[in-house]
Amino acid sequence: xxxxRSAAALQLPDxxxxxxxxxxxxxxxxxxxxxxxxxxxxxxxxxxxxxxxxAITRHLHALGDVGLVRHARRGRERVWDLxxxxxxxxxxxxxxxxxxxxxxxxxxxxxxxxxx
Amino acid sequence: xxxxRSAAALQLPDxxxxxxxxxxxxxxxxxxxxxxxxxxxxxxxxxxxxxxxxAITRHLHALGDVGLVRHARRGRERVWDLxxxxxxxxxxxxxxxxxxxxxxxxxxxxxxxxxx
DNA sequence: TTTAAATGCAACCCCTATGTTGCGCTTTCG
DNA sequence: CGAAAGCGCAACATAGGGGTTGCATTTAAA
Numbered sequence: 001x002x003x004x005r006s007a008a009a010l011q012l013p014d015x016x017x018x019x020x021x022x023x024x025x026x027x028x029x030x031x032x033x034x035x036x037x038x039x040x041x042x043x044x045x046x047x048x049x050x051x052x053x054x055a056i057t058r059h060l061h062a063l064g065d066v067g068l069v070r071h072a073r074r075g076r077e078r079v080w081d082l083x084x085x086x087x088x089x090x091x092x093x094x095x096x097x098x099x100x101x102x103x104x105x106x107x108x109x110x111x112x113x114x115x116x
Numbered sequence: 117x118x119x120x121r122s123a124a125a126l127q128l129p130d131x132x133x134x135x136x137x138x139x140x141x142x143x144x145x146x147x148x149x150x151x152x153x154x155x156x157x158x159x160x161x162x163x164x165x166x167x168x169x170x171a172i173t174r175h176l177h178a179l180g181d182v183g184l185v186r187h188a189r190r191g192r193e194r195v196w197d198l199x200x201x202x203x204x205x206x207x208x209x210x211x212x213x214x215x216x217x218x219x220x221x222x223x224x225x226x227x228x229x230x231x232x
Numbered sequence: 233t234t235t236a237a238a239t240g241c242a243a244c245c246c247c248t249a250t251g252t253t254g255c256g257c258t259t260t261c262g
Numbered sequence: 263c264g265a266a267a268g269c270g271c272a273a274c275a276t277a278g279g280g281g282t283t284g285c286a287t288t289t290a291a292a
Contacts, residue, residue, distance in 0.1 A: 016141045023136030035217040043268060055251055076259040076268050082217065091214040098207040101151040101198070159238060171281050192238050192289040
């Protein structure tokens, strides 16, 4: 029914910046390190990345803009951590979108095959 | 086990271009139209997008580079369609990566909460 | 065989994401 | 207090993504 289509239209604007944020190797690694090693300071997160601390700061803000990570002050450090709730929501978004593609394609599969 | 980590290391390089390809509104809409309406020519896919046919062509190639869509000749037209197998694999990639983040975060949740 | 449709190719913009350096501010520590 | 660690801010450089225009090429249609 047309409710599927409107639901997709609502999710799409959210999905775009989410995917864009995930489409970078440095940011994916940051998420990996945060998931493996709890809250970490910027300096810690910069070690071994091959880029400067400022570059890492920007990547963290990019992830923060879509809600995947959060930050807090701790003394003179600024520690960042995963936002697990947002991460869960993001996963559901992705699953739903993928499911829609699957469903629509599945419904038309026989028809499409006839045309080929 | 360390096998999880190495599996993640193998998936990450594939996930980056995949996410990057999905991080664009025009490309997400193209996938939506293809999933809803079978194979379509470039001219058809360009209608109503607000950008030129050449721009759409590039977006299709971007999606094609990560295997999400394929093309074929049909007369003087070039028709593009979803690659459902690749779409399925992409979905599984995403699920696995998200699951890893979840798992790692879950294992450390209590520890992290202690520190806060 | 003309004409028009559908593309492919290539040269060009233009903006922004990514990265850097330099400097100043705050907090911690000897 | 004085030095150093950890950041934030701002200016700057630059490569690449996204878009356009112009023209040649192939194929369908009159």
